[in-house]
Amino acid sequence: MEKETESEAETHIDIKPPPPPIFADVKPLKNHPTQEHPPILLSFFSSGSSRRRRRRGDTWVVSVFVILHAVAFAATMFVNDCWHNSNEDCAVSALGRFSFQHFSENPLLGPSDSTLDEVGALRRKFLTENHQTWRLFAFPCLHAGLIHLIINLGSVVFIGIHLEMEFGPFRVGIIYVLSAFAGTLVAALFVQNRPVVGSSGPLYGLIGAAISELIWNWRMYTDKFAALGSLFVVFTINLVLGFLPYVNNFASIGGFIAGILLGSVLLFSHQISQVPQNKGALFEYSVKSSIKSKLRQKIHWSALRSVTLILFCLLFAGCLVAFLRGIDMNKYCNWCQYVDCVPTEGWRCDDRVTSCEAMVSNAELTLTCMSNGNFRVFPFTNVSDARMNDLCNVIC
Template sequence: MEVTTEPKTQIDEASHRNLSFSTPIAGDPSSDKLPFFRHRSRQIKRDTWLVSVLVLLQIVVFAVTMGVNDCSRNSNGHCAAKLLGRFSFQPLSENPMLGPSASTFEHMGGLYWNALVEKHEIWRVLTSPWLHSGLFHLLINLGSLIFVGIFMEQRYGPFRIAVIYFLSGIVGSLFAVLFVRNIPSICSGAAFFGLIGAMLSALARNWNLYTSKVSALVIIITISTVNFLIGFLPYIDNFANIGGFISGFLLGFVLLFTPQLRQDPPPHKGKLFEDDMRSSTRLKEMFDRPVLRIVCLVLFCGILAGVLIAACWGVNLNRHCNWCRYVDCVPTRKWSCSDMTTSCEEMVSDAQLTLTCMANGKFRIFPYTNISQARTQDLCTLVCT
């Protein structure tokens, strides 16, 4: 008996082609895995408006800070990059990061022991995460934020990343208050380290899910190390970075449990999209761990309540830890890590200002006299250190 066979239609051939791309190979354990950092051609195309807004806001805040600093007028033209006029930088001997003066940081909302304890200006906890010590610090911070932030926003969406970013910045700033000194400090790295911590928790929680995970771990450690080393420079608070990292790590387990791993690809893209329906279902089961989320949420709330209460009570852990200052500062010839209150004797003669440090007897002559008291204190700190 002769069996007639019908010719395959174009629809049948197309569906067969699509299935061949999405069906994992039996016995291949890597068929349902995906790379942690994808190539640009394989990334999910989503808007990254949150990272764009954060980058723009930080640039605007830095520009406003430099405008308020006004080195050309307040420092009588003794500035770096004088061609920038009002937006020129303080001398490198005063701020090696190409940024404003210490008094400007204090005016713009940097953390400062006297302001927090004596004046009770707790609002500085919200303003310090938006400040940068200088142009170098801004560029490094923004470059790291763009690399990490775009990846996280594309993978998990803007809402959850915004929650992690802002909460990590606040908790990191509160953590820095516990170690704050009479030297203005800024906490712009706390929010970024929150994203780093969240990225690490996402990788650790789904270690068996990703390919090239060791390379991803090396990238995370490298970025964290570079930004942490920058925290040893003046005005940058490393304790805020530590607090932000811990917060982001815990919040990553709480919020990053349903990653947006895939969109339905067009048929011709084929192997560029490595996620299939079987993998998607399996991922939802693996990410749904409510006990872990509850424990991390309780730990985060406990840390937030603890640092908030300690900050309101004016707790200063530097009094109980003499070596803690070296986590935030490395002493050099240019600056000191000691928490001393500087005072200088002023002498004006022949349009010159002579400041003599009362602590060590050092003095320095400046070729101008018409400067503010805040600027005089900046110069006194420079002389004494």
């Protein structure tokens, strides 16, 4: 009986599982070094990344600017009216009133000097003698010709759509407008007495902002060098275009600097990752240390953005004050004219006054340049004084 009782007692013994580890209920920290997750890398120009993206219908700011520029160019060519003002001696004459001046006069397939003056191009005398400050607002809206229009607006669409889909229309619109005015002020300090337009200023503002955003968020992208290469190609093409007549490179330089500074302020997307709450007492110190590190990092980036904003304000205010005081930077920098122009047989970069002697005989007009003796015979006589000055500039 005793043996049976002992065996029966042994069969009723409950074997409990071993106790769980002390820290079994503690979830590992998300940002703990041993549990660190690899960052999500994105493609810079991809529209399908996992970051916040707008619908294509929301990218309306760039579309509005493109339409305004196209309308402004159409209005410029309407005013130019080569078919009538140049006695049908035009390039692509099939366009009639909207046909272009010959390549010898405008190599970018655009209007004449006098037309650009009429619609709002910059000249030094317009600002210093006539005080036509309204030209500062028309200047960034004008294009020198059809070639300039296509390359410029194509670049704006390529870069602007990406920035607007990524950061929204409000910030991109601010960068575009402020870069345009900053570029205009810089151009006004270097402009000479030949007509120039500055629609490349806001474009270079977008290029500068895109480069700034790429550098600030360098670790987020997989194709950063390819993106830099694409931006460099756009930068170079438009810069080379600026050496041709009528396109102002100083507006591009001013817009580019403004874009870099504004991009650092408005497009910097560094975000402080949230540290998950944890009840593990032994991890409390790590959580607090991580929070302090994130806060210090946030204060650091905020300080840098504040400094960048101050630099932009100083640049803008300094250029504005210099313009209001009528400062001509060409007096202090003789070589600066070559930043905006490359002298060729077709045009010169130095500031000069041209004059021609006109002779009418047998329904023909003969213009002779007084400075170099060049002359040309035209099969018409009924031209305006402004148009005669255009022809004189071509001959001289």
